[in-house]
Amino acid sequence: MKKIRSDNPPRIAEKFISLFAHYQNRPYILGDLDEDFSGKCREKGRFFASLWYWSNCFLILPGLLKFNLLWRFFMLRNYIITAFRSIMRHKGISLINILGLGIAFACSLLIIIYINFETGYDNYHRNVDRIYRVGIDIDTPDFKRTFSRISFPLGPYLKENFPQVEASGRLWQRSNVLVQYEGKSFYEDRFYYADKDIFSIFSFSFIYGNTTEVFRDPGTVVITESISGKYFGGEDPTGKVISVNGNDFIVSAVVNNAPENTHFKYNFIVSLNEPALPKWIHTNWKTTMASTYVVLKEGTNREAFISGIMNKVLEGVVDSGDTNNYFLQPIRDIHLHSNLSGELESPGDPLYLYIFAIIAGLILIIANINFINISTARSANRAKEVGVRKVIGANRKQLVSQFLGESFIITIIALIVAWSIVFLSRDYFGELLGIRFTSGDFININVALSLAVIVFLSGFAAGSYPAIFLSSFKPISVLKGKLRSGAKGSSLRRIMVICQFSISIILVASTLVVFRQVSYMKNEKLGFSKEQKLVIPVRRGADISDNYEMVKKEFTGFAGIYSASVSSGVPGRTTQGANIKLLNVEDDKSQWMHYMFVDNDFISAFELELIAGSSELKAPLDESKTTFILNETTVKLFRWHSPEEALTKNLWSGYGGRHGPVVGVVKDFHFRGLQQQIGPVILNNYPEMFRYITLTVDTANLKEILLFVGETWQKLFPGIPLEYYFLDDMFDNLYRSEEKTGTLIGTFTLLGLIIACLGLFSLASFIADQRNKEIAIRKVHGASFADIAFLQYKDILKWILISNLIAWPVSYYAAENWLENYANRIGIDVWLFAVSGLATLVIALLTISYHTVKVASSNPVNSLRYE
Amino acid sequence: MRELSKAEETFLITIGRLRENAYGVSIRDKIAELTGKVYTYGTLYGLLDQLVNRGYALKLEGAPTSERGGRRKLYYRLTREGIEALKASYQVQQSLWSGFDLSSIDEGLKI
Known part of the structure; x- marks a missing residue:
């Protein structure tokens, strides 16, 4: 009924009133106001009428609120009271519901806080939307790289x-x-x-x-x-x-x-x-x-x-030279979406944010399934309550609001539990992520909003199925006892449990994959020795380019120190890079590669394996003459047929234009850590570049050695602070972020599994209740304890086998995707999945054992005496 | 029988006076005309709902009119109980006022 009139009352004001007016009176109040409005329009003009309408909007409020909100409040109070009664009556179930949801909320809350922290990088600047960083894309025939600096x-x-x-x-x-x-x-x-x-x-x-x-x-x-x-x-x-x-x-x-x-x-x-x-x-x-x-x-x-x-x-x-392309990066994107040369700090990886978000979602699903499953399983008991309520005159809408109210109250209590968990675990969590969270990271509008959405969705999702399902019961059939206890929705329950355990198996398998990869990277042969290596960085204020032989002698003069070597970097640290090409070959294209400037003892100290030539790296005699040792990858890069062929070549180096013969080739070694592919690397003696002293020490009497090193250092470089670390520690640090991710995923997996088991536990008790009489009759007819136990285990066994079928391909796909990031990675073995599936199965069987044993060993008389 | 409140009495009388034409706007205007008291629609409908709940009046939906943006009017009628209540109220008023002349009161009686 579209009206064509010029004197419509203000739209927004109308909306405003309908917001507050009780739905029964709403159209009439609006109609009355509209009528008055048109009268005022004719008398005093549209402007005055609009003014009148708006003022009425507010004048009308007290009356509306008084008569309508009051009633709503009473109704709300009634819902809350009945919900609390129902919660208190079934303490065990409510506890499981609240605990499960609480843990799930805590997980997602922590993950939301983390995601909010990561995506909120550099958000605090006043003009954050207008601040850009200028970057440059350098693209020349020789050189192609994108820099964050200009x-x-x-x-x-x-x-x-x-x-x-x-x-x-x-x-x-x-x-x-x-x-x-x-x-x-x-x-x-x-x-x-x-x-x-x-x-x-x-x-x-x-x-x-x-x-x-x-x-x-x-x-x-x-x-x-x-x-x-x-x-x-x-x-x-x-x-x-x-x-x-x-x-x-x-x-x-x-x-x-x-x-x-x-x-x-x-x-x-x-x-x-x-x-x-x-x-x-x-x-x-x-x-x-x-x-x-x-x-x-x-x-x-x-x-x-x-x-x-x-x-x-x-x-x-x-x-600025050749065809370089400039570009602007919004400052907010720098942390997560920019990984260029010259970043001020190593950027974050959005991949992990996605992974965590998915985990939070999965845990929430597990917890909500519990909620739904328990509610539908209880429908048998509650069906009578619904029947009675309906007979007394409750309409469907009231029942729906009652059930929804109950689930929302449980959700809200769970939220309080979640907050307490988060509050208690925030330091542990922050430590795992290497972030010192402030209270502002926990309490802010984004976190509150996402939490509100999650709570609302959970409350609704968990409450709506039972609400709709239970309120649809016909009172007469319920009260006559026609409704088989919990028969309705039992197939749904089965699907849900299978879904829960599929998720659990996926999480367990993912955790195993992450930990396997980390331990692989920690233990894989690197091609050089990282054990017992004490590394001393030589920084500004100290210089060893002229006297490194003397410095090495000073350190090796102690019993526990086997060898000393100096170099521009140690394996695992970033290396220098420059071009190199064949000497005296005009049209040869130069190759960009990694350099390590090392002294004569480096190869023996780090136990690199020589496959051709000698390990002699002589200090340069004059400014331009030098010698080179290459790794296998470099030989391949130059398309030489054998390491021996390399020994016949002369090279020209981009570092200071030095040139000389290749004297040796070493076996490839992981000089950048296992996350990255082994690249081409050139070893060259260049004393001006020496920045590290590496001592091979006997770790048995470390204390005396460190004392000696400290004294020697002070003698050599008085007033300069001594710093040192062990090479294997540094390598372990390289995999810290993977390890942390693994621990986090492991923690969340464990929590997810606990929630799933809580659900299974209560479900088992319902199933046991339902089959009480059946089992009693079976026992009377001579079924043994084992028969009854098997009867109970059989279902769970079946469900978890199906879960495995679903979980394996999904986790294989996810693991394969994640491992693609690593140049050196584990293969995905079937046993990983088998272990995950088996572990989940065992946990699930243990979970239901309590009820199984209880039912199987109960006296049939107790269940049957009322018949 | 429960005694009517002043507001309930006012409303019932107004509805009765308006006969077939008792709905939001007319009730509000009539009350304003008779008593000088202007109700907002919020309060008005609250009180009207109360009358309906107590059984003194009943609601009838009218036909939609273009004047009200295509919305229906909600008419109110007195029920038997409403009329009885008004009668009772009227009798109380009568017995209270009968034989009492305001002008005969001596102001000098003030202490």
Whole structure:
């Protein structure tokens, strides 16, 4: 009945009223108001009438609320009371429901918090939607790579020449900076050179000092609260002088610590305009060193801006060499969706977020299935209650609201349980993930909203089936006892249990796969020895390029130290990379590969296996002559037929243009860890690059050795802090994230299994109840304990076998997908699935054993005496 | 029999006076005209529901009219109980007022 009238009352006001009016009176109230409205329209005009209508909206409220909400409240109270009564009457069942849902909610809550934390990276900046990082895609015939950093002069150039740019700021990350203050000296990593504009682009809050004072004078440094505490013990450090790599800097301001979820974690910030910095950084357009951020004005077209830069590049105004493509990355995307060269911190992996989200979903499904199964199983008992209620006059709608109310109350209690679990386990959880959560990570609008959605959906999903199913009973047949106890929905129950156990088996199998892969990576032969290796990084302030032979002698002069070797890096750390090509062959294409600069003892110290030539790596006689040792992959890369052929070649190296013969070939070794493929690597003696001393030590008398190493170090490099670690520890750390993921998935799997078993336990009790008489009659006829037990186990056995059939292909597919990320991976064996299936089966059988034994050993008289 | 409240009495009388035409707008307007008291529809329908619940009045749905945006009117009629209650109320009023003349009261009696 569409009306065609010019004087409609305001739509929104109408909606507003219908929101509050009781549904029975709603159309009439609206009609009356509409009628009044048209009268007012004719008399005083539309504007006045609208005004009147709106004011009525609010005037009408007290009356509506008084008469309608009051009734609703009474009804609600009634539902709550009946729900509580029902919960209290069946304490065991309610406990299982609440516990199961509570654990599931806790899991999903933790996972939501984690996902919210990860996706909330860099969200705290004021203009977060307009902050972009400028990246460059360098694509030349020789070289192809994408960098997150660009040249230094481009940042200021963008600000000056593009009206769209509101501000631009650069960061230059430095690590291993030696900071000293009154006898305290540490190597610091979160050290940045920056533009002053960084303080307005990103959001900082100042503890001491303010934005105007920052970088006003050269030779000043901004530090964070935690650094202030570390060096100055918390007192106001402004004006104090610290030594940075031997130069004096005055502390000009103290800012807040970097939040846990930002990709730019700072501790020291120094101006990029320091006169001590080399001049070329302000003029060289070809470097990729400056992480550059721009704030674009509101409504700026990103594509147009980028093509603007590209035009300048083509015109040759921005001189940055060959055809390079610039691009913008929204700052929020950096943590999860950017993994380029020169990231300020190693980025997160969205894959794990998906995995965890899926796990949370699966656990919720398991818990909700419990809820539904228990409710339908109990339908036999509740059918009578429904019958009586219906006879007394309850209509279907009231029954539905009653059942839904019950399930929502259980859900809400479960939520409280979940909060307590989360509250108690948050430190353990944070430790597992390596994140220090703040209370803001737990209590915020996103978490609350997602939780509300989950609770609502669970309450609804779990409550709606029993609500609809039970309320549809015909009172007369129920009360006559025609309804076979729980017969309806028993096939559904079977499907649900199979679904639960399929999920459980999938989770168990996934956990096993993750742990197998981790232990494989930890134990697989790396091709070199990582045992008993004490690694000492040689950092700024100490230098071993001229006297490394003497340093090695100093260390090997102790009984427990077998050998010493120096190198530019140790296996497992990032290596240098550069080009290499055949010497004196004009059209040869250069190959990009990894370099390790090592001394003569490296190959024997790390027990690399030589397959051709010699392991002699002589120190260079003059600036340009040198010798090379290659690995097998390099030989293959050059398409030489045998390692022996390699020995006939002369190479030219991109590192300083040195050249010389290949003297040896070593067997491939995993110099980057097992996550990655073995790449081509070249060993070369280049003393200027030596940064590590590796000692092979006798770990039996470690204490004396460490004491000796400390003394020797202080003798060699007085005043420089000694750092050391063991190589096998470092390798274990490489697999830490996999291990953590495995532990997390394992924990969640265990919880999921517990929930599933809780459900099975209560289901078993119902089934036992139902078959009580049947079993009693069987016993009277001579069935043994074993017969009865088998009767009970048979069903579960069947269900879990079907679950296995479903779970195996799914988990195979998932595991195969995950393992694809690893260059060196385990094969997926059938026994993994067999173990998962068997373990689940055993747990399930144990779960129902209590009821099985109880029923099988009960006296039939007790069940039959009422007949 | 339960005694009517003042508001219930007002409403029932108004419904009775309006005869076939007692619905939201007319009841509200009539009460405003007779007593000067303007009810909002929220309160109005609350009280009307109460009258229906107590059995003094009953609801009848009218035909939809274009004037009300295509919505139906909800007419109210007095039931037998409603009329009885009004009669009882009227008798109480009568007996209270009969033989009593307001103007005969001496204001000087004030202490």
